[in-house]
Amino acid sequence: MDVFGSVADLYETARPGYPPEVAGAIVDYHGGVPASVAEIGAGTGKGTAVLSTIGAPLTCIEPDPRMATVLRAKYPAAQVRTVPFEQWSPPPGGVGVLACAMAWHWLDPATRNVRARTALAPGGTLAVFGHRYDYADAEQAAAIRAALNALDDTVRERPVDWMYHDVLASGEFTDVRAVRFRRHLPLARDQYLALVRTFGPFLAHPPEMQRQGLDVLGRLVDDFGGTVVMDLRTTLALGRPAR
Known part of the structure; x- marks a missing residue:
């Protein structure tokens, strides 16, 4: 997950936050305010917000020290542990809620559900949530995808909802549910390009390919009139330990 450390400040300013209703959905499912919350891959605090x-009481697990620095400055009341989830030791008896926002795919698919279940207290709640970025305008979507595929x-x-299906299929959790939120998010040219610069696949490419991609996308947004409207779908997957 340390791929994002080089753009920690940009990640904080460019990435959209989560609907505040996510917190209420977690509390409702849990049956009240939990005794503790731990967040996997907290980053700069988008989910933490x-x-x-x-x-x-909130513990944030973030392995990248650059991201953790931003996180500590924003949430001084949270306990920030700069370790991978796989090396984190849950408190005796486990945590009430174990949450993960947009970091589930960075965890080992073979062990993430087992580790999550064993980190929870009896009667605890797993809460995995994240955005799916799409485009509200079909023509914009087709043009952007064609340009990116050419590169x-x-x-x-x-x-969509892959995290829900992953938790459900693991067999480690019962009463697995999905709560969905959706909103349209208009972004001006520079805002959109900043968001793209925080995506993992973009950061995985060499600098020259990154530059080419931004040039192509910038010209497209100009052709769209200077604005891209994102279709932002947020899914919250909830579950209880099966055993």
Whole structure:
């Protein structure tokens, strides 16, 4: 997950936050305010902004020290642990809520659900949530995808609600539910390009390909009249330990 450390400040300013209703959905599912909350891959605190409103003691697990520095400055009341989730030791008895915002895919698919279940207290709640970025205008979507595929046709998007299906299929959790939110987010040219610069597939490319991609996208947004409207879908997957 340390791929984002080089753009920690940009990540904080460019990435959209989460609907505040996510916190209420977690509390409702849990049956009240939990005794504690731990967040996996907290980054600069996009998910933390919602989780901190639950009103429980909060531990943030963030392996990248550059991201953790931003996180500590924003949320001094949270305990920030600069370790990978796989090396983090849950408190005795486990945590009430274990949350993960847009970082589930960075965890080992073979072990993430087992580790999450064992980190929870009896009767605890797993809460995994994240955005799916799409485009409200079909013509914009087609033009952007065609341009990006011309540069690199190997990138594949995960299916909508993939985290819900991952948790459900693991067999480690019961009463698995999905709560969905959706909104349109207009972004001016520079805002959109800043957002693109925080995406993992973009950061994985060499600088010259990054520059080419931004040039192409910038020209497209100019052709659109200077604005891209994102179709932002947020899914919250909830579950209880099966055993």
